[in-house]
Amino acid sequence: xxxxxFVLNKSSPKYKQIYEHFxxxxxxxxxxxxxxxxxxxxxxxxxxxxxxxxxTAYNQLVAEGYIRGEGRKGFFVNPLEPSLHEEPxxxxxxxxxxxxxxxxxxxRTDAVDQSHFPLKRWRRTANHVLxxxxxxxxxxxxxxxxxxxxxxxxxxxxxxxxxxxxxIIIGSNTQQILINxxxxxxxxxxxxxxxDPGFDGxxxxxxxxxxxxxxxxxxxxxxxxSQLNQMDSRLIYVTPSHHSPYGVSxxxxxxxxxxxxxxxxxxxxxxxDYDSEFRYTEQPFPALASIDATRVIYLGNFSxxxxxxxxxxxxxxxxxxxxxxxxxxxxxxxxxxxxxQLTMAKFMENGEWSRxxxxxxxxYKRKMTFLVSLLKKHFGQNIxxxxxxxxxxxxxxxxxxxxxxxxIEQAFLNGVRVRPTSxxxxxxxxxxxxxxxxxxxxxxxxxxxxxxxxxxxxx
Amino acid sequence: xxxxxFVLNKSSPKYKQIYEHFxxxxxxxxxxxxxxxxxxxxxxxxxxxxxxxxxTAYNQLVAEGYIRGEGRKGFFVNPLEPSLHEEPxxxxxxxxxxxxxxxxxxxRTDAVDQSHFPLKRWRRTANHVLxxxxxxxxxxxxxxxxxxxxxxxxxxxxxxxxxxxxxIIIGSNTQQILINxxxxxxxxxxxxxxxDPGFDGxxxxxxxxxxxxxxxxxxxxxxxxSQLNQMDSRLIYVTPSHHSPYGVSxxxxxxxxxxxxxxxxxxxxxxxDYDSEFRYTEQPFPALASIDATRVIYLGNFSxxxxxxxxxxxxxxxxxxxxxxxxxxxxxxxxxxxxxQLTMAKFMENGEWSRxxxxxxxxYKRKMTFLVSLLKKHFGQNIxxxxxxxxxxxxxxxxxxxxxxxxIEQAFLNGVRVRPTSxxxxxxxxxxxxxxxxxxxxxxxxxxxxxxxxxxxxx
Numbered sequence: 001x002x003x004x005x006f007v008l009n010k011s012s013p014k015y016k017q018i019y020e021h022f023x024x025x026x027x028x029x030x031x032x033x034x035x036x037x038x039x040x041x042x043x044x045x046x047x048x049x050x051x052x053x054x055x056t057a058y059n060q061l062v063a064e065g066y067i068r069g070e071g072r073k074g075f076f077v078n079p080l081e082p083s084l085h086e087e088p089x090x091x092x093x094x095x096x097x098x099x100x101x102x103x104x105x106x107x108r109t110d111a112v113d114q115s116h117f118p119l120k121r122w123r124r125t126a127n128h129v130l131x132x133x134x135x136x137x138x139x140x141x142x143x144x145x146x147x148x149x150x151x152x153x154x155x156x157x158x159x160x161x162x163x164x165x166x167x168i169i170i171g172s173n174t175q176q177i178l179i180n181x182x183x184x185x186x187x188x189x190x191x192x193x194x195x196d197p198g199f200d201g202x203x204x205x206x207x208x209x210x211x212x213x214x215x216x217x218x219x220x221x222x223x224x225x226s227q228l229n230q231m232d233s234r235l236i237y238v239t240p241s242h243h244s245p246y247g248v249s250x251x252x253x254x255x256x257x258x259x260x261x262x263x264x265x266x267x268x269x270x271x272x273d274y275d276s277e278f279r280y281t282e283q284p285f286p287a288l289a290s291i292d293a294t295r296v297i298y299l300g301n302f303s304x305x306x307x308x309x310x311x312x313x314x315x316x317x318x319x320x321x322x323x324x325x326x327x328x329x330x331x332x333x334x335x336x337x338x339x340x341q342l343t344m345a346k347f348m349e350n351g352e353w354s355r356x357x358x359x360x361x362x363x364y365k366r367k368m369t370f371l372v373s374l375l376k377k378h379f380g381q382n383i384x385x386x387x388x389x390x391x392x393x394x395x396x397x398x399x400x401x402x403x404x405x406x407x408i409e410q411a412f413l414n415g416v417r418v419r420p421t422s423x424x425x426x427x428x429x430x431x432x433x434x435x436x437x438x439x440x441x442x443x444x445x446x447x448x449x450x451x452x453x454x455x456x457x458x459x
Numbered sequence: 460x461x462x463x464x465f466v467l468n469k470s471s472p473k474y475k476q477i478y479e480h481f482x483x484x485x486x487x488x489x490x491x492x493x494x495x496x497x498x499x500x501x502x503x504x505x506x507x508x509x510x511x512x513x514x515t516a517y518n519q520l521v522a523e524g525y526i527r528g529e530g531r532k533g534f535f536v537n538p539l540e541p542s543l544h545e546e547p548x549x550x551x552x553x554x555x556x557x558x559x560x561x562x563x564x565x566x567r568t569d570a571v572d573q574s575h576f577p578l579k580r581w582r583r584t585a586n587h588v589l590x591x592x593x594x595x596x597x598x599x600x601x602x603x604x605x606x607x608x609x610x611x612x613x614x615x616x617x618x619x620x621x622x623x624x625x626x627i628i629i630g631s632n633t634q635q636i637l638i639n640x641x642x643x644x645x646x647x648x649x650x651x652x653x654x655d656p657g658f659d660g661x662x663x664x665x666x667x668x669x670x671x672x673x674x675x676x677x678x679x680x681x682x683x684x685s686q687l688n689q690m691d692s693r694l695i696y697v698t699p700s701h702h703s704p705y706g707v708s709x710x711x712x713x714x715x716x717x718x719x720x721x722x723x724x725x726x727x728x729x730x731x732d733y734d735s736e737f738r739y740t741e742q743p744f745p746a747l748a749s750i751d752a753t754r755v756i757y758l759g760n761f762s763x764x765x766x767x768x769x770x771x772x773x774x775x776x777x778x779x780x781x782x783x784x785x786x787x788x789x790x791x792x793x794x795x796x797x798x799x800q801l802t803m804a805k806f807m808e809n810g811e812w813s814r815x816x817x818x819x820x821x822x823y824k825r826k827m828t829f830l831v832s833l834l835k836k837h838f839g840q841n842i843x844x845x846x847x848x849x850x851x852x853x854x855x856x857x858x859x860x861x862x863x864x865x866x867i868e869q870a871f872l873n874g875v876r877v878r879p880t881s882x883x884x885x886x887x888x889x890x891x892x893x894x895x896x897x898x899x900x901x902x903x904x905x906x907x908x909x910x911x912x913x914x915x916x917x918x
Binding site: 016019059060063064065066078079080081108110111112113114117119122123126127130131133134135136137138139172173174175176179183200201204205208249251252253254256260281282283285286303307308309310311331332333334335336337338339340441 | 714900
């Protein structure tokens with residue numbers, strides 16, 4: 001019999017080293033099929049370990065099929081094919097060296113204000129939720145009922161939308177909801193109308209299901225709904241309360257036209273009401289779905305109004321879509337954290353969320369006013385400002401005869417980041433470049449310094 | 460001019476009552492198009508409110524398009540179509556009356572042990588994460604890098620799988636990941652092989668993309684891989700370390716056969732490694748992907764090993780699928796809570812998670828042993844026990860000449876819930892009914908009482 005002696009170290013359990021050693025001998029072909037291994041006792045003696053240790057190692061090898069026990073005769077190697085591939089490169093331990101630009105102010109559009117977040121009260125609620133038995137289970141595939149009830153109350157009070165908690169589906173974000181919804185709609189519809197310019201993320205979610213897209217034009221003054229009658233699709237995706245990106249709202253006549261169209265052709269309107277809470281010059285407009293919910297699929301989320309990191313969105317489905325949706329997805333797990341759901345439900349129930357919204361409306365209004373006044377002061381007639389009535393960003397159209405790319409790059413070289421809007425436009429291009437400036441996550445000082453840097457970069 | 464007097468109450472802001480009053484008059488046709496409204500001053504005087512209040516109400520009506528201002532001439536009603544639909548029924552305030560059965564013990568399979576959860580340490584970590592700026596943003600569409608790094612380390616140490624954090628994609632659950640993955644695979648493949656019996660949730664995720672399904676048989680003794688060569692598909696979904704539901708594992712020869720097959724036909728194996736942490740008789744087997752990662756898509760999650768409510772899953776993608784996946788989904792938002800991700804990453808980094816796994820392996824092993832001994836004692840030759848070596852449930856095959864439905868209903872009538880397995884079987888049916896019994900969320904006392912109730916129900 002071969003000599004199987006090898007040196008044991010102290011870095012890992014002994015049985016594991018023995019197991020690894022034999023496994024590697026077998027895999028590398030150094031021990032042939034049907035060869036007999038030393039007995040449990042022999043191996044224990046030669047390695048100076050207990051028999052229990054060698055037996056544990058052998059049992060693991062037996063369980064995985066590397067060797068077999070033949071009763072009193074001992075242990076034998078099983079036949080095994082040689083390794084098929086080279087070993088992949090070892091996991092790199094060195095940290096990635098990232099290209100670090102010295103960005104001093106980032107007018108990002110994906111952040112909310114951190115300084116006014118009700119941290120203590122949220123923690124208290126979250127810590128309580130973690131003691132509930134529901135937190136240790138998978139949860140309702142369509143969302144926790146306590147949150148759906150709170151959303152129904154909110155939609156009635158703040159968005160004028162009468163619905164029932166059973167018609168509400170909780171998801172983790174708008175795109176994930178559109179992917180699921182698209183599965184149902186695609187059975188009946190093959191194309192959809194989207195806004196141009198419009199939210200690129202929604203377009204991509206529709207393309208996930210190979211919907212063909214028709215574009216209907218939106219201008220800074222509003223949508224051109226007269227184009228609807230020349231289109232073939234019977235589905236439309238819109239952002240009526242705060243157009244993405246122009247920020248314009250549909251008035252009651254446009255809303256009625258849209259609903260009349262959907263009723264006439266028996267189609268559906270997908271209303272993405274993504275940040276209607278933050279309207280500064282008037283109260284938020286009632287939802288489109290508040291006029292006629294039978295032809296409107298309403299989408300809402302807590303990313304802008306509370307915390308994007310929670311990943312909490314929802315939709316309200318009219319019949320018969322609701323029944324079809326529930327049939328399709330009854331055996332799918334929820335994709336949304338139970339903690340996020342239960343904590344948010346409790347927070348809403350206690351009135352904390354509506355207090356937070358009220359507080360943030362004032363905070364964001366002050367930030368918006370401050371940003372707009374600085375932009376006007378420093379850039380004067382070189383820019384025009386779009387969409388300052390609502391939302392967590394503002395657009396500026398820049399009349400300097402330069403490209404969007406140049407504006408973004410010059411800003412970057414001067415330590416300030418701004419975002420493009422060209423990604424939202426398909427055919428209905430703007431003549432001058434339009435830049436998107438988010439302010440929600442910045443302090444007043446940062447906003448001031450950022451505008452100063454933009455001036456240095458552009459003028 | 461009409462008399463617009465009405466009574467203001469104290470339940471909501473005055474401007475809002477005025478706005479609501481006029482909006483409803485216009486919608487109901489009680490004020491006609493182009494009719495002139497009282498001036499701001501007149502209305503303020505007749506209602507005994509400030510001019511500011513009436514102006515705010517009018518401005519809101521203007522903004523939404525119900526009325527228009529014509530400079531000094533005052534405010535006029537805009538044309539509006541009559542309401543198209545009856546008002547939907549008002550939101551019901553009464554609580555739903557649910558059919559309450561008196562279930563004393565629920566052998567549910569969707570819960571984890573709550574009593575051993577490291578609540579304090581998790582809270583401390585979670586509370587810290589809530590102070591990080593990352594928590595107030597949207598996050599990386601493919602998952603937070605700190606968590607991906609920790610998963611890469613775990614996979615190398617515990618599953619023998621060498622990978623890179625860039626090849627790891629975080630998702631919220633297995634089905635959501637399969638829906639996204641399916642979008643990529645469907646471009647090249649139209650059918651997939653699944654286990655029979657097998658996880659119904661995976662089948663449904665493949666049907667989401669209209670994959671046609673081929674079934675390959677699995678028995679309590681293991682899979683019959685000889686059938687692979689008669690199949691047309693070049694994709695296969697398997698649970699090699701702990702078959703769902705039988706609990707059997709593939710040995711090294713079967714694993715090699717499977718990998719050889721995938722290499723030969725240039726296909727892919729989807730390895731769902733959903734609960735491999737809990738193996739009681741030996742150490743967990745290395746992942747299939749540890750043998751050859753080029754043809755294996757590895758899926759893992761934290762639902763069984765930690766907390767289902769977190770909704771945290773992941774996959775490791777081989778090239779060229781990884782590049783195609785990242786191209787397809789680069790503009791999609793993450794569907795996973797940033798708090799769950801960052802807290803889990805910190806927890807893993809501190810070694811808390813691996814300590815928890817070790818502790819829970821012992822806890823669950825004791826529960827499993829206890830449950831199995833009770834079942835054997837009370838049911839003897841009337842049942843056989845399947846899959847007690849690993850996992851958070853056990854199957855029992857019942858030789859009483861009765862149906863699965865009868866067993867579940869009789870149990871329910873006696874205050875104990877158990878789960879069917881027939882949903883997992885397609886063609887490869889079992890002759891006698893097989894019942895699934897989960898124990899992870901129950902105490903020893905509950906397990907004992909539950910088995911007692913089952914005996915009352917069935918014998």
